[in-house]
Amino acid sequence: MGFKEDVDFARFLSMGVYAADAVTQDLEHNHGHRIIELERYAKANKVWQTKIKRMRLPDLMCVTCGRRFESKGKTKLEIKLSDSSLPGRAWCDGGMRLDDIFAFARVNMKTSPVTVSNLVYVTRQSLEDALGSSKEGNRKSVSEGSEMDRKWPMWTPDYAGEVVAVDDGLKKVRVTKGTSTYLYGSGSRWATFHTLKAGTAFEAGQPVAFCFRMADSVACAGDGSWSWKEDLLSADEDIRFPAVKAARFLGAEPVEDVLIGIAGDEANDWRLRLEAHASLAPTRPASVAALLVLAECADSTDEVRMEAVLSLSEIGTEEAAEALHSIANSTAPAVPEEVRAAAAWGLGTGAGEAPAKLIHLVNDPSVLVATHAAAVMPSDLPQECLDELLDWLRADDLRRAATAAHLLAERALVAELVNALQAAPEGVRRLIVLALGDTSREAVTGLLSRLDAQSRAGITTLWAKNDDWLRQPDTDGILDALKLQTLRR
Ligand SMILES: [Zn+2]
Secondary structure (H helix, E strand, C coil): CCCHHHHHHHHHHHHHHHHHHHHHHHHHHCCCEEEEECCCCCCCCCCCCCCCCCCHHHHHCCEECEEEEEEEEEECCCCEEEECCCCCCCCCCEEEEEECCEEEEEEECCCCCCCEEEEEEEEEHHHHHHHCCCCEECCCCCCCCCCEEEEEEEEECCCCCEEEHHHHHHCCEEECCCCCCEEEEEHHHCCCECCCCCEEEECCCCCECCCCCCCCCCCCCCCCCCCHHHHHCCCCCHHHHHHHHHHHCCCCCCCCHHHHHHHHCCCCCCCHHHHHHHHHCCHHHHHHHHHHHHHHHHCCCEEEEHHHHHCCCCCCCCHHHHHHHHCCCCCCCCCCCCHHHHHHHHHCCCCCCCCHHHHHHHHCCCCCHHHHHHHCCCCCCCCHHHHHHHHHHHCCCCCHHHHHHHHHHHCCCCCHHHHHHCCCCHHHHHHHHHHHCCHHHHHCCHHHHCHHHHHHHHHHHHHHHHHHHHHCCCCCHHHHHHCCCCCHH
């Protein structure tokens, strides 16, 4: 996949991220849960090419009560899950127990900021009870594992109103609609029928009638309701993995020996062993070292390396930052570029940001590593990083100079660029002029008088692209795109 396809995919993933975040906020603030990401990266939209086959578990979990939540965000609110006839791939197979909760939400990516609304909570049990009313969507080919969608029908009016009367027997519901009323009758086609209670007001887009029973309460059962230390000893990985993951948040020290045992037992799944180290790592440098070994050693698979790097990125200690730095700079042939790029990414976006370590990676000979490092440099540069960039503009190394010019221009540090212009070697001067041409006219105009005539002329010529109607964001490249569509035989 090229980086343009990645952008499209990231946009698609963003919807899920916004939904998971809104569900987290609601569960924490309105229902008393303490939510963590049970599936790593459930709340991130970064696209990696190295696919990690994680355990089939829901996105989110409460570390107080142990309840699991699978969140789904779509443009349109629908109770829809992917389903398959393959073993372990049915809609209910993702590690959801009967009282675990599916959370559906509507995500509107067109507003700024993005809005998430109409949260619907429903237990796996309720969806099973209403299975007779659910409908299969289009089944893809057998070669794709007979993957399809399963949908539980409901009625969501696009207007606000109030429920006037419910007829359970005939499966009908009457609601107010403006100044009159409307009788909804299509529910009679469902085997099971539930509605909001008579007298309940509803918002536009909120489900009023549905074939499943909505969760009555999603409140947290509170302290003591989950015996996670016992779950650590379970033989069932679906039970043990969430407990291992939660240990980091609940205090790993009292169970350190158990976790060390899990991490060291080669009979365990690699993901369980890695996660035990990840839970120990914030308080145990030896586990950081173990994750570093997993990322770098010759016999790890790429998915193990990648998961080790992503888990190190979650740890805010100096040792973890050192480990990421080592991986990002690794010269071992077994360590792929993307693993190094992910380590750089972790140094910029992870729990322990380390811009001083990151700055040397923006000139890495690997384009993948260098661009990942540059993209996550903080917007407020620490002085030592700024000094470093200014040094690069004085030396005769065009690659370094170009990086520096981009990073400064992106941060609108125009005075620094203008000052650097005086002392820069010839080739570097042109790169600085190019970068200034990318910045706003307003920011630079006041400084133009400090420049020589040639640089001034260069910058003002570059600004002319603002006056060119075919170089605007909505028109740039449009002629090429249209010419590609002139094929007609
Ligand atoms: Zn809870």
